Amino acid sequence: MxxxxxxxxxxxxxxxxxxxxxxxxxxxxxxxxxxxxxxxxxxxxxxxxxxxxxxxxxxxxxxxxxxxxxxxxxxxxxxxxxxxxxxxxxxxxxxxxxxxxxxxxxxxxxxxxxxxxxxxxxxxxxxYFCIGMSEPDSGSDLASARSRAERRSDGRWTLSGTKLWTTYAHKSHYMICFCRTSASEVRHGGFSQFLVDLSLPGITIRPVRDISGAHHFNEVHFDEVILPEDALLGREGEGWAQVMAELSFERSGPERFLSSFPLAEAFLRAAPDTEESRRELGRQAAHLMVLRQMSHSVAGRLQAGERPDLHAAIVKDLGADFEQQLPERLRPCLNPLCADDSYRETFDHIRQAAPSYSLRGGTREILRGIIARGLGLH
Ligand SMILES: Cc1cc2nc3c(=O)[nH]c(=O)nc-3n(C[C@H](O)[C@H](O)[C@H](O)COP(=O)(O)OP(=O)(O)OC[C@H]3O[C@@H](n4cnc5c(N)ncnc54)[C@H](O)[C@@H]3O)c2cc1C
Missing domain, CATH: 1.10.540.10 (Acyl-CoA dehydrogenase/oxidase, N-terminal domain)
Incomplete structure (x- = not known):
């Protein structure tokens, strides 16, 4: 490819x-x-x-x-x-x-x-916006989403259901909510997207703490929320194609391999000047440069008006691998327990956050399925 x-x-x-x-x-x-x-x-x-x-x-x-x-x-x-x-x-x-x-x-x-x-x-x-895709029983398998909006006789919509893992819903003004609007014989049919004003009555946002105890995630419950007619985003029934395009915007950015960059820099400042640490830094810098080149290629494709779904999935998957391995690769060169506070704090935060890198925005297995299909392998 x-x-x-x-x-x-x-x-x-x-x-x-x-x-x-x-x-x-x-x-x-x-x-x-x-x-x-x-x-x-x-x-x-x-x-x-x-x-x-x-x-x-x-x-x-x-x-x-x-x-x-x-x-x-x-x-x-x-x-x-x-x-x-x-x-x-x-x-x-x-x-x-x-x-x-x-x-x-x-x-x-x-x-x-x-x-x-x-x-x-x-x-x-x-x-500010949040992403309304995942639900309690529907993450990777987004087509099993059960949230539902029904058109009322006055043209408005009634939205019911629950979204989960909704990052910063508690601080956002809107959610783009993916939900079912009609029954469909086709598995990916009958979905639509809505611009949901999160201040509307009937919306409850509950915190879900992450492994470090921090509050980023939420569960968002819609209890017969009345949405205005013009809350529909795009075309009724076209939600699946739209949400797939949204995911390629979500996956294509440099944040998919640069979120642990502060750790590499802290290591550079704190690490002993040994052959082992120079070798490891060189190896990580080389990976980073390749990812950066690939990510610029995705930006170039977006500029050209293309939809680089496959390329974005590859960069995200390799980026998650890189970021998850970074703390483990650096640890033998500089034991965080023996380092200064700033390195230790950066290390601890990124090591705790790292497992989520291959979940958020689509899991490793799902991305590899997309890559395999894109390469014609299944
Ligand atoms: C930090 C973070 C932020 C997030 N923010 C948001 C957000 O703002 N909005 C939102 O909507 N969601 C958000 N999510 C949710 C995220 O998109 C889901 O966690 C993810 O899609 C996986 O869904 P799940 O948790 O239901 O796991 P599941 O889909 O149940 O998957 C469990 C495991 O099974 C594997 N698996 C599932 N299906 C297959 C398959 N067909 N083949 C092979 N393996 C499979 C998965 O790869 C995974 O390892 C966030 C998640 C994280 C970690």
């Missing part, structure tokens, strides 16, 4: 000025007292003030038209900005999902009114 080359912009190339601009922004915009521990959270760190400042600086909604609050820049420029934010471990979670996948979905499938109403707020870093 070919992965066409879209060269990583050289350090001194035309993107250098943009890179410098982001670095200068980060120097002043990162919250006071932003610690290595905060940095280790990477794109799961939530800070509404930071997202607002990032929006004001023009670094959200970069590729959309100014008609919708965007900045008309290229996907590669966007990639440059994302790389800098991730390398700094900036707290981008508030707007991340909205910018990465909800806005492109609204741009592609939304009505003109939905675009004009919501996209400028996302670009300003003030409107």
């Amino acid at each position: 070919e992965l066409p080359e879209f060269p990583v912009p050289p350090a001194a190339g035309p993107h250098a000025a943009l890179r410098a601009e982001v670095r200068a922004f980060l120097k002043t915009a990162l919250p006071r007292g932003f610690s290595e521990k905060d940095r280790a959270q990477s794109w799961t760190g939530f800070d509404a003030g930071f997202s607002r400042a990032l929006g004001a600086a023009g670094f959200i909604g970069m590729t959309w038209s100014p008609d919708y609050g965007g900045h008309g820049r290229s996907f590669v420029e966007r990639q440059v900005v994302l790389e800098e934010l991730l390398a700094a471990g900036a707290p981008v979670a508030a707007h991340w999902i909205a910018d990465r996948q909800s806005a492109p979905m609204i741009l592609r499938n939304g009505t003109e009114a939905q675009r004009r109403e919501i996209l400028p707020k996302i670009a300003a870093g003030t409107c």
